[in-house]
Amino acid sequence: MDELTLVERLRSEIPADLDVAAAERRWRDRALAAGAPADSPAGTAAPARRRRPRRPLLLSGVAAAACATVGATVVATHQPAEPPPPPAAVGALLDQVADRAGTDPVPRPDQFVYQDTIELRRVMNTRRWYKDRNQSWISVDGSRTGLVRLKNWIRLGPDEGVPPDGDSVLKPCGQVPPIDRPYLGDVPADPDALLRLLATDGDGTRAERQWEAVIDLIDRPAPPAVRAALFRAIARISGVRLASDSVDAVGRHGVAVTRTRDGVREELVFDPVTHRYLGTRNVVTRSSDQLGKRGSTLFASALVRTSIVDKVPKAAPGADVSTC
Incomplete structure (x- = not known):
């Protein structure tokens, strides 16, 4: 098989709705700006912050789509500490997701962000599941009392780690670091600054710490500019891949950005048409x-x-009453 045939085969595996050509142009621009030749050879390359009880790592991904297109992992040799650019397909998808997120309305400081989330969780070492609905009202500026309302649809014993039904009142935040607040209003709206922040806590490699922090933050409300920056930052984490088909907890299919660790692949699922974030899944x-x-x-x-x-x-x- 010659090189042209191989490249054509790789391209055929990338979902058709992804703008790969635009991603390649962006890579070329970055490479030239850094002083690296555009045709240089490809490079090689916790305690979590989450407020909910730590959930088992989610769902499997579908086969990682289209490893990367030609030249997609080139790194300027004078910046060895930085992760390589993302595979073109992942970067193209998350650019679209970020553009869509950036158009969301901006809440006033005195308002609340309401979120309604469904979760399906397998009880470890069993074939049993529980399903819950988590409704939250989060103060935008952190100065007002919020609320979290949990409803379990499948009852299990108290010794199986299932949080109880009921309401939890969230008191004002006070002096809490921006990254630990329920609403991420003061987190940097810049991908590079976010990547540095995501790597400051946790265990494992830099990329593992960044991804773990992403999994913690992905469901938290944030200003549109911050969410857009977070999605662009995800594309720069080493080891992320693309799955052409995934499904969230209510059965909605989408394309997913994934990363695998310790025998589990975690997926962030996005609508393939609207590019809206749908949910997550973990598969063995x-x-x-x-x-x-x-x-x-x-x-x-x-x-x-x-x-x-x-x-x-x-x-x-x-x-119950708790601080934010």
Whole structure:
């Protein structure tokens, strides 16, 4: 097989709706600006912050699409500490996702962001699942009392780690670092600054720390500019791949950006037409006694609805109280 045939085959595996040519042009511009020849050879290359109980790593991805197009992983030799540019298909998709996110409305400081999320979680070492609905009203400036409302649809015993039904009142934040706030209003709206911030905590390699932080932050509300920067930052994390088909917790199919670690592939699922973030899924990629068979799903989520509101519902009697 000659090189031209191989390149054509790789291109045929990339989803048709991804603007690969534009991504290649952006790569060429970056390479030339850095002083690297555009035809240079390809390079090679926790305690989580999450506020919810740590969930098992999610769903499997479909085969990583189109490794990368020619020259997509070139790195300027004078910047060895920086991760290589993303595969063209991943970068093209997340550019579209970021552009769409940047058009969302901006809430006022005195408002709340409402989110309605469904989660499916397999109880480890069993074939049983539980399903919950998580509704949250998050203060934009952190100075107002918010609310989280949890409803479990499938009952399991208290010894199986299932959080109880009910309301949790979120008191004002006070002096909390921006990265730890429920609303990411003060997090940098710049991909490079975000990448540095994402790598400051956790275990593992730089890319593993960044990805773990992304999984923690992806469901938190944020200003449109911050979410757009986060999506562009994800594309620059080493090891991310593209899955041409995935499915969220309510059955919506989409294209996914994935990364694999410790026998599990985590996927961030996006609508292939609107480029809206849909949810997540974790799938076993290496069979084990603890995780189960290869290809089995451990967890899936779906962001069903998000909106900007002016008020928070009254909490149920006996609601828990916590800081933000």
